[in-house]
Amino acid sequence: MFKWSIIFENLPFLLAGAWTTLSLTVVSMIFATVAGLLVGLLNMFGGRVIGAITRVYIEAVRGTPALLLILIVYYALPRIGLNLPQFPAAAVSLAVCYAAYIAEVFRSAVESIPKGQSEAAFSLGMSQAQTLRHVILPQTFRRVLPPLANEFAALIKDTSLVAFISMEDLLFKAKIIGARTYNVFSPYIGAAIIYLIMTTPVMQWSRNLEKKVE
């Protein structure tokens, strides 16, 4: 049966897992955002070949489970000599995965800027790069924050997949407690509460931003 006492007694253990979850989320998110911006821009302005390559990457990642990517990076890549420890392997897989989603976030934000904006910039003699830097990207910044916050919240949840490579994140710690106390109910509920404490403010922030942008 569910017992609060089990959660409280094991709280430091759970919080250590939550810390792993959070730091993995932040690290993956930073790399995913930078890579996503780059991939998005290359997809839109990189020309036909690069556009096609980035499109294949985006669709391949979006069409396969994130878990598969994690398993490939952690278990399959070492076979070809690419040996990554747990945390970097997890961060790389999640970043590669989320960069594809974030590339699409940037693409739709750039495409939402009226065409007249780039026409005005071109009419002044600006290059494509100058137009992006001075006119388009500054305007996408605000539009991009709410969906990025959403991706961040989704990433917090998706980090739980690293339990499959035995990384001791929040979910894995809860599983350990369950095995130790023969009570699976309590630690999982405890983990759920901690996940909610992490994701709810982010999603709320995203909603507030969305209202502001409108």
Added chain:
Amino acid sequence: MTGDTMVSQGKLLVVDELHKSFGSLEVIKGVSFDMDFKERLVLMGPSGSGKSTLVRCINWIEPPSAGRITFDGKLVESGKYDIRRLREDIGMVFQQFNVFPHLTALQNVALGPIAVKKVARKTAETEAMELLAKVGLSHRADHKPAQMSGGEQQRVAIARALAMHPKLMLFDEPTSSIDVELIHEVLDVMVKLADEGMTMIVVTHEIGFAKEVADRVIFMDQGLIIESGSPSEVFEHPQQERTQSFLSKVLLA
């Protein structure tokens, strides 16, 4: 610059057999005209006549499908005469203003010189202030477009184009999106520019402006120039039936 002396005796702009198609739809079907320095040309015609597209082809915002454009003695062709250099020399004012919403009026005007001509920020902003004064917007320098009326935004757009010191100004229906009571603000600025000797092509239905400012009126219909002449010739003695019927509609409005 080489060839300046030779060029100054010639035409500023020569458009030769210009065609423009969007897919299978041919919007401009072979248009030719030329312009002297300081000439003021008004382009009129019913919607869909191709006048906006024509203006947008001149600075390559719409690359022409066929034909030749010679600007300031240089043949404009992708790869030969740099399109970006061409655009530096040609200012454009849009129907929808297209001012940059994330920048103040001052930053809007200073951006071109800073980004394209690598002018020092301070110098560019000093000149931007002068241009804002010229369009009557000194008091709005630190405001963003969202806080400004359509007439004010359009005047910022004019100042922004002027900041590049263009040799030719293109106006694509500059007053069509502006509240009637504010149209004169924009027209006044355009008249002032004309008086200062700016070469300009204006797509507009403002007959009063055309009569006051234009050296020549070109009337287009269905992708072709069907009539061209001085304002008095075109407005008072239109030769073509289509010109007559269009004018009667515009004058009634």
